[in-house]
Amino acid sequence: MKPFQYLRPKTIAEAISMAADDPEARYIAGGTNLVDLMKRGIASPTKLIDINHLPLKKIEHRYDRLRIGALALNSEVAKHKAVVTRQPLLAQALLAGASGQLRNMATVGGNLLQRTRCSYFYDLALPCNKRKPGSGCGAEGGINRTHAIFFAGNGFGGIEKSSCLAVHPSDMCVALTAVDTVVVVNGPDGERRIQMKDFLRLSTQQPELDTNLGPGELVTAIEVLDNAFAKHSHYLKVRDRASYAFALVSVAVALQMDGGRIWDARLALGGVAHKPWRYWAIDLMLRGKAPSEQLFREVAEHEMESAKALEGNAYKIKLTSNAMVAALKTAAGIS
Amino acid sequence: MKKQLLDNASDTSLDRVDGAVKVTGTATYSAEYLVPGLVHAVLVTSTIAKGSITAIESREAEAVPGVLAVISHLNAITVPGWPERKQPAERVPVGTALRVFYDPLIYFDGQPVAMVVAGTREQAVHAASLVRVTYQQETHQTHFEKNIGKAGVALNVQRSKNSPFQDYQRGEAAKSENTEVRIEAEYTIPTQHHQPLEPHAIIAVWEADDKLTVYDKNQGVKSAQGQLAQAFKLPRENVQVISKYIGGAFGSGIRVWPHTMAAVMAAKQLKRPVKLVLGREQMFTSVGYRPYTVQKINIGATKDGRLIGIVHEGTGQTSMYEEHLERTVLASRTLYACPHVATRYRLLPLDVNTPTWMRGPGDATGMFALESAMDELAFALKMDPLEFRLKNYAESDPERNLPWSAKSLRECYELGAEKFRWNNRMQAPRSVTQNGLLMGYGMASSLYGFHRHPSKVRAVIQADGSVIVQSATMDIGPGTGTAMTRIAAKVLGVNAKKIRFELGHSALPDAPGQNGSATIPSVGSAVHVACEALKTRLVALAREMSERFKSGGQVVVRNGQVYGSVDDKDGVSYADILKYHHLNELEVTEESKSGAERDQYSMYSFGCHFVEVLVSPLTGEVRVTRVVTCADVGAIINYKTARSQSIGGVVGGIGMALMEHSEMDHRFGRYVTTDFAGYHIPVHADIPPIEVYYIDKPDVHVNPIGSKGLGEIAIVGVAAAIANAVFHATGKRVRELPITPDKLV
């Protein structure tokens, strides 16, 4: 580990000013991702700005939204009453991630900004466009069993050279992508509010950037807008072992149902793209219809038409489709 | 938990004698010894799989504050036991262990090429990241299937006519090909790593120019002592190896590996004690692994289920510089009564590091194939898999034509089947569902050869009647000290609390390393013999004290006292015996080893596993929901620790079957699964209730304690039982481990 400076700001303004003049400075929250990256030599910040003393831990419901401070712990969010009752999908997704010990350290801000688990990204001896732009994508033609099957916007367009086949590892972000979420950030140029769908990036250009956060910007909170999905939402995570593994594929489904019909539908996929993959057309396809396995199968297969398998992950096409069907059935309450 | 122990025997088990120090963090592991003046070493490893080093740029690393040296083949000391370096460097002949920092040649990716030594580990880690190594790269071959044509009979086997790895044949080889019902299939197990939670670590201390002490994580202090003494041309007694507590090993500590030599060399060169702890990613290329192995089985039976022939061929990978041989195909000769059997075993040398033994070496691999094939054949015969096995039960060893020393496999099958409720099994696959999940039952047999090596034990009784028992044996986790204490307590009639068993130090009496499930059979026997001898001496001394103890065979010992007979109310305590004779202590050292019985009997441990799985038909996720494991290993010494061994074996088998897979990117010849996020082992949520049963009948022919090995047999066969259950649940046969969702969806 390279020597670095350790700072402990007391206010948001102080934190931002510490980061402002130094592109190599990094905020540290729970440290469960950043410290690993430092140990492996992937991140070598000159300055570590420990934000744990900032007043960003609050979880509260106000007006039409749930506001969760960036330093709220994953475990606390998952069990908070307002979250469990109003946004159970988020609670489920959080509990599907990592382990109890990690969730007790991990923060919402850190979870949003955690980096990919692609093994080429993690190994300094191997090429990786995300870690070292222009060095090539190791996963292309390599071991890519866990890699992406959806690429550019809406699934069209090819995989470009100098790109990245890695997937985003977060479970929480899949749930946040399915519903309406705003990421609140503060930086040298003041406060900004970014829609979740625009916060994380696809990899077609500049795969070294995971997010659209500006230099020195600090995430202060997320806001999840109220919705009518609580009764019919489900987070399904498919993984290589029962717990403590990143998703091969995950599905966040949120349905609004009434009188045996679906009136609003949201679906996002994890483990399939550089960011959680929102299935935009699903609402149109399900609206007004009665749930059935056959309908869900048709809907799932429709989205998979725009997927493209790599050498090692052809199974993900069928798995993703099956996982969507399974999650939709559970959310709709049909067997 | 307690209840389960009691199902099978009244539970008088000893708790682990080292349990308290381990759970309170006061047990000292190899990396934790406080040695004055200690400095820290970190390895730099190669990033190519074949070629040679052309330059090592270390100036930047040397400039880091605290750095004492950057050691490589350019400046390392000469190890006296190694041949002089050749100019130019030449590749070594097969059979040569890797010599670290010896010459610029690279044999595999991850090979140590340099080492930074610094005042703190952090300084060393940072400096190591600054060492720039340049190579002349050569084309490497790491891909098993692409090179399978180069596989051949090991040179070692070619040279030795009596090698068990020679091609074998009984009856007519081709018989299985003409049988009425026949299966021919290929089974693959990928490279799997031991990955004990404690990484390998060493502290090397040169007490004087010719005196070395190492605190090292290994599985055999005596063999490590011998190998280090030989390398540095020292008398054995000038080298001491200490390895008292080990956080798991599973075979990774059987050899003295290059990193151990590197630390010892650095300590010599710098005249400072040196500590080296391997990083998790370095554990993938430093301490061996279970080799990638492909097996073909051709097995046939008559329509009514009598086995006619088995042809079992296996090819395992090895390195370019050493041949690692294991028992992959041997079980097919022994397990079933089958008239026509042929086995062939081949090695495929690749540009990788040398594999080594990993729990159930060879047999865990081979039995995955054999017991999967048996299941496939049972299905083809429309027979119950257990009934099929019983029908082909071997009443004597069909390979050596010898009686078994003891075999209660039939009782294992019966007990296991009853406890599992195997009778409820529907014959047709994919016929049972539970909450939308497919349910399947599977079973497999298990066997492991009996190993016993000469062992010495010293037993000492002290003035206060407490007992010290010593042997240079090891405890890599099974609870050796606990079992040995139990044996000593029983023989001497002394409360276990008054006995201290010492192990893990090369100055103690000679004992084998902990491998091949040989510790209880070997060292346990020696403890028994030594304690018997001590008891005899104590009784003899008691006789000199009083007429009461003269009554021939009547004398008994209990509660640390000698009694004239079983009914005798007054005894004389061991302490009083010593006091009466003005003795501070009384000591015996005894050796125990096998004799002529080895040629009269065929000796094996046996067992079986029954497994229930649930498989998601949509996602292909497999969860093991119930396991019953049953073993016949002769007498059980201590139920509690034995049970933990069996559970650990099943857990390892679940990992082997469903998760463990060291994946390599062959373009680089480099593993890409080098952390616990990429290399999956089971977590608690993957482990169902595991019921453990033993037949617990002493095998009177094997040794004085009637006990055979348990460590390996606990895992052998588990992967097959799981694969068989998955087939039963889904109708899909997976012949390539691990059984991950992608293979079932």
Ligand SMILES: Cc1cc2nc3c(=O)[nH]c(=O)nc-3n(C[C@H](O)[C@H](O)[C@H](O)COP(=O)(O)OP(=O)(O)OC[C@H]3O[C@@H](n4cnc5c(N)ncnc54)[C@H](O)[C@@H]3O)c2cc1C
């Ligand atoms: C073994 C293991 C298994 C895991 N399994 C899963 C899993 O199954 N599913 C899953 O979703 N996750 C998983 N995780 C990831 C885990 O969720 C993240 O490590 C965690 O959420 C990161 O939070 P943190 O507070 O520790 O972040 P840190 O490590 O402190 O920071 C991570 C990054 O975020 C930046 N950052 C943190 N807070 C802010 C802020 N407020 N503003 C701006 N930048 C900020 C840091 O600079 C850093 O770049 C796993 C992690 C581990 C180690």
